[in-house]
Amino acid sequence: MEEPPYHPIEPCNFDLILSNTGFPLSIIAAAASIAGKSVLHLDPSPLYGSHYSSLPLDSFISFSQNSNPNPSPYSSPDMPDEEADYRALTVEYRPLFSAFELSTHSSDHLGPSRSFNLDLSGPRVYLSRDSTVDLLLRSGANNYLEFKGMEATFIWYEDGLFMVPESRNAVFRDQKLGFLEKRHLTGFFKLIREGGFDEREMEGSFVEFLEKKGISPLIKSIILYAIALADYDQEKPKDHNNLLSTRDGVESSSLYLSSVGRFPNAPGAFIYPMYGQGELPQAFCRCAAVKGAIYVLRMPVIALLIDKETGHYKGIRVSSGQDLFSHKLVLDPSIAVPPKVFSPTELHNKEFEGLSLDNAIKTPKLSKYVARGVFLTRTSQKPGLSTLLVVFPPRSLYPEQMATVRALQLGSNASVCPNGMFVVYISTPCDDAAKGKEVLRAAMNVLFMIPDAISSENLTPTSEGVQREGKPVLLWSALYIQEMIEGSSNPVYYCPTPDEKLDYRGILNSATKLFHEMYPSEDFFSQAAAMESSVENDINSLD
Incomplete structure (x- = not known):
């Protein structure tokens, strides 16, 4: 032989x-x-x-x-x-990834291929004080990594983007929140930091805990989906196994708040590895x-x-x-x-x-699927911000949306794309490819101006009416489905x-x-x- x-x-x-x-x-x-x-x-x-x-x-x-x-x-x-x-x-x-749909929406040259570092399973970030970062420190793996701090997190609520305040001072500086909403959010921050919860409260659902506190709908969405990072609908759950317990919600909220400002050059809760x-x-x-x-x-x-x-x-x-x-x-x-x-x-x-x-x-x-998308633009979702996260709570895009959608924008200062460009990752869990892509396209319509025929052919009727001024023009996109398989x-x-x-x-x-x-x-x-x-x-x- x-x-x-x-x-x-x-x-x-x-x-x-x-x-x-x-x-x-x-x-x-x-x-x-x-x-x-x-x-x-x-x-x-x-x-x-x-x-x-x-x-x-x-x-x-x-x-x-x-x-x-x-x-x-x-x-x-x-x-x-x-x-x-x-x-x-x-x-x-x-293959764990399938049903790829790649589209070029502009004749503009995107730049050298090697200037891009596109994540296959994005969006994904670290909380600054979570167990992954602690393991990086304990193992010495941090010596081989550099990080970029996220500049802001936004939540989509009633057809508008609201910034998620990450501290008491940020709450009072916020121009969109009303007095009552500011009071509810600062009260929640104080409650999480001081603790002293009744053990009986910890076993119930987190959403019921927040409702008993009289927290307003906007602040409740911010806490559930942008701070506690719930993946599925908490108010009208399709599966009660996906409900956050109060204990889990409090622990996740505490981790989020303790992550804010841990590192000097990352004032928020999240960090992302340079180069992807x-x-x-x-x-x-x-x-x-x-x-x-x-x-x-x-x-x-x-x-x-x-x-x-x-x-x-x-x-x-x-x-x-x-x-x-x-x-x-x-x-x-x-x-x-x-x-x-x-x-x-x-x-x-x-x-x-x-x-x-x-x-x-x-x-x-096989447990379920994740619908993922990668998108390229030349302008930011928010002028003056390069790295940001947008959270779409369940049912915020259309009534049948049962899971949270997350969009992570990264710029060239994270070394993932050429100068003057931005990469946006969007994902949501789903039961099948068709439903997952329907949700991705609804989020696309909110975040981007889509200049070619794909904007009219592929958008769902439930998302056509959502408009937002100053949206970045979409240059290139990839939609696909990933299988989630248990170990x-x-x-x-x-x-x-x-x-x-x-x-x-x-x-x-x-x-x-x-x-x-x-x-x-x-x-x-x-x-x-x-x-x-x-x-x-x-x-x-x-x-």
Whole structure:
């Protein structure tokens, strides 16, 4: 057989192998490396980040057109090897992003492709005092990152944009809020900071808690959707499982308020990584590499290696044809593998009758979808502001809108686009592609002037009447759907896909839980050298 066009990976035995360099896998790789485990981290892409990547414009367009994610293996994944004590079980790749609609709305040249860093799973930001930022400080990953503070947050209410005040002084300076609304918001800020809640109140719903306090509708929307960051309708919920408890609402509000002004050059609650969110997994990959982890890009996994006698996981085969072995394996949900490997004894039991290793291949559980959009303009949503967030509460765009819509605008000072341009990310959770895109188009009509035929053909009747003066002219847009898939474990571990949240806390919690399931006796980043007191100055250098 012809020699493969790759250098062999050495050594070939590891404690842990991971495939795809998304955010949760990169955290696990860094934590395992710091805990002294031997780690091999692979990615089929030439870029770090996987579904959390930030791509140049041409690469983003190419990604949207790649309908077949399965790699072409150098050798047959199921190539028999009679002498080996294992057999190869083929895996399949499936796209998590689909239904792309790319549109050019202007003949203007957009600028060099490499001047763009477009997030695949935006919008996403950090709260300055959340667990993700604390982990950056504790692990030393902040040494590989720079940040940009968000300048303002707005909420869409009764066909108008209202700025969200983030402090008592900002409330009193606000020209749009009435006296009663200012009183309600400052009273809420004081309540959150002083605490002293009745334990019985904490178990009810947060929206009922606010209503009992007599808080006005506008301030209630600000608190629920711009401060507590509720993702779904809290007043007329479709699913009561999506209701925020008072405890969760108070904790989220407290986190938001404590994040305001944490860093000198980020006066608000939110920060964003310079050069795009793809920098975040790269930072943790660098932490892992410093501790000895091996990284190989352009190297997809094409098969699992299964012990012939026990039926247990043994290793992987990569596209070069090389077989690699590990005690544990973590995969991205885009790779379809058996959720359980059955032993020969189990396969003879009546309970497992008819099952085999080959037909046991299933994908992790699909929970729901996220509709996402990327938009390019030459003017800001608000003159004089470059980085800002716009929140559309449920039912604010039209009556059937059941979930929050968020729009994140970033300018060239965040190093995500050429000078004189702005990138806007919009997302909302949805039940299917058609409904998700309907909501995106309603938000598009509020935020942008759309100069070509798409503005009349694709807008829904419910959103046609919404007009706003001074809207930026839309130059280019991409709408698409992302599947949300839950993580799982044993015998092979899966990380979850990007979720519908604005921040990273849920993703970090999933990665932390997975690490403890794999290594229950190990501490999470316990040996990280950075101490908060010594590295706080590094992260304080926000631009």
